[in-house]
Amino acid sequence: MDNTSRGKYIFRLDIEHNEADLLRIIEETRGQLVELVKNKGFAHIEVVELSQQLDEYIVQYHTITK
16 A cells, blocks of 8 residues: 655555544644645645545544444
8 A cells, every 4th residue: 555645644544543543643634634725725636635545544433433
């Protein structure tokens, strides 16, 4: 699995994270996404990719907290 998104570090989804780790990862990724949107706009490919990555983290979080 590729761990980078256009040079930015992305947390690996192929390893298990605990609930606290995922919450931290989600918050950090959300902050990165907000900054990226401010700089590049909603339609930029990097924004779309990071948004999809955030979605994956959120799904993983919901899966382990069921």
